[in-house]
Amino acid sequence: MRKITTFILAVFLISGIKAQTTYTINIDQPEQEIIRGHLDLGGSNPAGEEITVNSYYIEKDGKPFFPIIGEFHYARFDEKYWEEEVLKMKAGGINTIATYVFWNLHERKEGIFDWTGDLNLKKFLELINKHQLYAIVRVGPFCHGEMRNGGLPDWLYGRTFEVRSNAPEYLDYVDRLYGEIGKQTVGLLYKDGGPVIGIQLENEYQHSSAPWEFMYPGSKKDGTVPDREAAFSHTQITVTDGVNPWSEYGKQHMVNLKKLAKKNGLDTPIYTATGWGNATIVEKGSLPVTAGYAYPFWSDPRPSSFYLFKDIRKKPDYSPVSYNTDLYPSISAEIGPGIQVKYSRRPVVDYRSVNPLMTRIIGSGSNGIGYYMYHGGSTPVLEGKYYNEEANGIPRINYDFQAPIGQYGQVRYHFKHLRMLHLFLDAYADVLAPMKTVLPETNTGIKADNTETLRYAVRSYGNSGFLFIINFQDHIDLKNIEDVHIDIHAKNETFSFPSIGTFDVNETTSAILPFNLQLEKALIKSATVQPLTILKKTEMNYYVFHSITGIDAEINFPTDTKISKLNNARVTMVNGIRKVSSNTSGPFSFTANETSILVIPEDMAVNxxxxxxxxxxxxxxxxxxxxxxxxxxxxxxxxxxxxxxxxxxxxxxxxxxxxxxxxxxxxxxxxxxFDEIKPDVVIEKATSRKYTLQLQSIISNLNDVFVDIDYIGDRGLAFIDGKMITDHFYHNRTWELSLKNFASELNDNQMVFVFHPMYSDYSYLKDLNEVPEFIKGKYLEIKDFKVIPEYKTVISL
Structure with a gap:
């Protein structure tokens, strides 16, 4: 046999024909058992619509509901512009907005709550409701979110009781906090016809803490945890040993929090609690939500396991966990499509990494996804106090997070690429959610540094399903995987990708390819195009797919399928199937058994x-x-x-x-x-590291004006009239700053930029993609300021 194989390989080499690598996977396996009625979760609204939770997915009116959750902190954005940002999130495919309620912002002085201006939770939820989205309110009392004391007020530190404990005095304060949040949500909860379907209780309870800001240079950090738990509490998300000597105490605390929430009217179908790293949840009374950060600032840069397929429900990321995974669906709350930088660490998230990350998570079995952060912002300065987590070296104001939507509402590369995935989930969640995850035999042998072997998995039910493929790994050089052929073996039939021959999987590729997908009267046996969306029109439905860059598009049907109305498409017979493919690289369309199908290139689908x-x-x-x-x-x-x-x-x-x-x-x-508008902005050099910006006239007929600052250095700070308005820690990307937020202040004042040099011994240099050649141990170069107008028009239909 070895001689025959060698001879065949030699023939391939001599003839110039490439040898294909055939991957196989057997999906003829038992279906996922789904348990119902065992969780203290669920509820209905006045219209009779019902949300329930089974052991595998969330249901709305008895059908699968796939939450696509984007984190956006109302307190970190100007309330005048909230509505536009909510619309951007909806346009990106987000169906649920999650937000923290930071206690220390709302009750800066004990007993006096502030819900005005940028702290107006009620107004924020009303906008979410207006635009027909759902909300999850993360009520704390501890939140973290790189906030001062993790969101706990300073005045709690000097009390005799311990925070995040069952001390009656502490629970009395929580009771009062929840009561005030309850007043803000009256009429806005799902049970009242509002958007709030979920409440998150606490955050990373009995897993991690934040540092109290009552520390001094050189002192050890004092965490926001009871003394008894300090030994096993972490400063950030991590894998733990699973040992929690205070587990029963913690379970009771979470039960207490849920009781207090319900007592104060915070009664929703879903309660969530962070479940990673052995964090404590309300057993059978809250959904344990998961996380994944491939570019953390709290550990050294190295290839992560987050791009390797797994059964993510049975073994969540950051395992071990404190709960029985068989009882709950896998739903994430904190997948990092970006990351915050801090002074000593500057991880640079590859925006191309995010779609493969999410494809891996869904292909691994998740039935809900949540992004932290999906939308960046600016932490407010109140009464002259900075509220970002200074003890951990977080920028004092800037909370951009390298998110799909940035600090000032900038839409980025990964916003558009994730939108393709969200459109698919919106259209096919009811088909996808019940499907089990099946992994190939090769999966166990793939390690994070292996870029040679194809990474793939299948989600299937019966003989139908989706093939998930990615070719990405963080912190490692990538290359194309060439000449791939995949056979999926089901009961009594096999599906081939492609139908004949091979394709190449380019670096950074992610793909979701269907097989045995029923579209009305037409059955797709297999396809090398990804479902994008379904357009449900009065006269007919249109099924839209998109091609994958580098992979020839084909859709295969049974031989008796009637194909007609071909535009830029052709039909061929291959191995007993009827294959439809394109004539040229553009869009193509056709009908299959009177079912209308459109395929567009990936570069169109992105838009x-x-x-x-x-x-x-x-x-x-x-x-x-x-x-x-x-x-x-x-x-x-x-x-x-x-x-x-x-x-x-x-x-x-x-x-x-x-x-x-x-x-x-x-x-x-x-x-x-649009008629071109050149903003009347004058930027001048004041000293070797200080520049001034003068807005000569108000911003009119523009949605915004951005200043894009290209520099290499340690950090940049911006001031108006001596008051810092934002800061930026250099991390290989230009500094983007909006003028819309500051236009009124700039009428009579100039903006001053102050830059600081980078030094050759700084610890964050290991994070940077490019490091300059230092001159006498330091480097600062201010390259360019670009003033970029942003136009806006309202289109009436």
Missing amino acids: ATKINEDLYISDALILKDTNKLQLITRETENQIHIFPAQKRDLAASSANIKKANTLHKGFDSYTVT
Whole structure:
């Protein structure tokens, strides 16, 4: 046999034909057992809609509901602009917004609560409700979130009782806090017809703590935990040994918190508690939520395990855990699509890493995903006090987090790429959620530093399912995996990807490929394109897929399928199947058994969003605001392509809109142009490391003006009239700053930038992708200031 194999390989080499690597996986395995009625969770609203939780997924009216949760802290953003940011999150595919209630911001002086301005929780929840999203309110009392004392007020430190304990005095304070939060949520809970479907109790309880700010240079940190738990409490998320001598005490504390929440009206279908690293939950009374940070600032940079498929429900990341995993679905609350930098550590998140990370988590069996942070912000300065976690070296104001939506609402690369995934989940959650995870035999042999072997898994139910593929690993050089062929063996049939031959899996690729997927009258046997969304129109439904860069697009049907209305597509017979593929690289469409199918290239899908059951494709950001659209862009000329084509009379404010050449049959295309506006901003050098910015006139007819600062150094600080307005720790990316938030202050004042040099012995240099050549042990270079206008128009339909 060895001689035959060697001979075949030699033939391949001589002939120039590449030898394929065939991967196989057997999905003929027992289905996932689903338990119902065992959890003290669930509830209904006045319309009779019901949310329940089984052991495998959340249900809404008896059907799977897949929460896509984005963290956004209302207190870290100007309330004047909350609504636009909520619309951005909705446009990104978020269906649930999570937010912390930071106790120390609201009760800065004991007994006096502040819910005004940027602290107006009620207004924030009302906006979420207005735009038909759900909310999870993380009520603490301990939150962390890189906040001063983890969100606990300073005045608690000098008390005789211990915080995060069952001391009656402490629980009395929690009772009062929950009572005040309860007043803010009246009428906004799910039971009252509002958006709040969930309450998170505490955070990382009996796992980690934050440092009290009552410390001195050189002193050890004093954590926000009872003394008895200090020995096994961590400063950040980590794997533990699973030993908790105070487990029973902790379980009672979580039960106490839930009782106090319900006593104060915080009664929701779902209660969550962070469950990673042996953290304590309310047994059978809260959902344990999971986490995953591939670029943490609290450990040395090294390849993580978060890009390796696993059965994530049975063995969550940061195991061991304190609960019986068979009783709960796997739902994450804190997957890091970015990370905060701190003074001594500056991890740089590769934005291309986030989609593969999420694909791995879903393919591993998660039935809900949550991002921390999905939207960055700025921690407020109140009465002259900074509230970011200075003891851990967090920037005093900047909480950008390298998030999909940045500190000032900037939409980034991973916002668009995650939106593709969210569209898929929105359309196919009911199909996906009951599916078990099946891993190939090769999976156990893959380690984080192995970039040679394909990483893949299947989620299936019966003979139907999805093939999940990724080619990414953090903190390591990547390369393409060439000549891949995958066979999925089900009962009595095999599905091949591709149908014949091989494909290459490019570095950073993530893909979700269907097999035995029923679309009305048509059955897709297999496909090398990813489902994107379903457009449910009155006359018919349209099933939209997108190709994967580097992989030839094909959709395969049984031989008796009637294929018609082909546009830029052809049909061939391959191995007893009817294969539809494209003629050129652009979109292609057809009907299969009268079912309408559209396939668009990945670079179009990245710019696609679903609005009113239409598909809008544009480089610009398009937001749905009740009965109109908002278009936000930094370009003066923008294209919009809308599918399906129909008679539309579009009008735009502050811009010109006109019909353009059609992108593809079935689309309407438009061009939106703005008159160029050059903001009247003057930037001058004051000293070798200080610059001034003067706004000569108010910002008008623009949505915002950004200043993009390209420098290499240690940090930059910005001031107006001697008051620091933000700060930036250098981490290989330019510093982005919005002027909209400060326009009124800049009418009579200038902005002053102060830069500090980087030194060759700084500990964070190991995080940077590029390190400068130091001159006499230090380096500072201020390269450029770019002033970038951001345009906005309202489009009436």
